[in-house]
Amino acid sequence: xxxxxxHLIAEFYGCDSGLLNDPKRIREVMxxxxxxxxxxxxxxxxxxxxxQGVSGTIVIAESHMSVHTWPENGYAAVDIFTCGxxxxxxxxxxxxxxxxxxxxxxxxxxxxxxEDVDENRHLLPEDVQLMCHTAPVRETRKA
Amino acid sequence: xxxxxxHLIAEFYGCDSGLLNDPKRIREVMxxxxxxxxxxxxxxxxxxxxxQGVSGTIVIAESHMSVHTWPENGYAAVDIFTCGxxxxxxxxxxxxxxxxxxxxxxxxxxxxxxEDVDENRHLLPEDVQLMCHTAPVRETRKA
Numbered sequence: 424x425x426x427x428x429x430h431l432i433a434e435f436y437g438c439d440s441g442l443l444n445d446p447k448r449i450r451e452v453m454x455x456x457x458x459x460x461x462x463x464x465x466x467x468x469x470x471x472x473x474x475q476g477v478s479g480t481i482v483i484a485e486s487h488m489s490v491h492t493w494p495e496n497g498y499a500a501v502d503i504f505t506c507g508x509x510x511x512x513x514x515x516x517x518x519x520x521x522x523x524x525x526x527x528x529x530x531x532x533x534x535x536x537x538e539d540v541d542e543n544r545h546l547l548p549e550d551v552q553l554m555c556h557t558a559p560v561r562e563t564r565k566a
Numbered sequence: 567x568x569x570x571x572x573h574l575i576a577e578f579y580g581c582d583s584g585l586l587n588d589p590k591r592i593r594e595v596m597x598x599x600x601x602x603x604x605x606x607x608x609x610x611x612x613x614x615x616x617x618q619g620v621s622g623t624i625v626i627a628e629s630h631m632s633v634h635t636w637p638e639n640g641y642a643a644v645d646i647f648t649c650g651x652x653x654x655x656x657x658x659x660x661x662x663x664x665x666x667x668x669x670x671x672x673x674x675x676x677x678x679x680x681e682d683v684d685e686n687r688h689l690l691p692e693d694v695q696l697m698c699h700t701a702p703v704r705e706t707r708k709a
Contacts, residue, residue, distance in 0.1 A: 427636065428643065432573070432675065466611035468625045478630065480623035482611045486634050486643070487623050493570065500571065500629070500677050502645070532575065532673075534643050 427535030428506035435499040437525025443492035446471040452521040460514035485509050570678030571649035576658050578642040580668025586635035589614040595664040603657035628652050
């Protein structure tokens, strides 16, 4: 069993609350992020909650993308899980800008398993590529 | 910003390949896992790939669940992301049995952010609850 995918897990803070509560616009930015990442969309669901909040998932040929928003906190939880050697980070960077995030946290987890990891021992932190950043989004915008 | 959710990330190995390539049965076991977890489903997508493999996501009132299968490797990647204080582990345990997994890896990540984490420092491994196990699924079955 080889490593099969990269799972980028992002928390966006200080986002535009109006945008976070608008399922049409959330869908648009997620689709834009999918396009920027270069993945192939095969299905989608977006749902608005009462009194507020949007959830959405996009199944892609390379796995999935998801978003959950808490407009009352300016917070969005985003996942971009890609296989096939596709880098999920362009989508992440686009979303930080599109959601007007003031800051973010991001980590990336390797899915599947490296052949050299013995199944009889615990998964250790060094087995997962945990790449975390907290920074103002303006730093991302320079990229 | 409080911690808002628990994101359980599971890799199931040695699963029944026929089951992993059957979108109807994969949908059934995911819905069963959602019911066991006690979440509320609001939408779903399941897709079969050629020549093989199934992907599916279920948007739930508490965030989402997802599955991606590689029948050729007997491997399934599963996510159960719950907010509202719901424990994602009953769904995980059901899936291990239902997919007939011989072994698994599981980790759980806290989504959102604890109030006491300074946004100006990097997210460190101790900031995420990384609870990992590798064990034959028969151990799970005792629970």
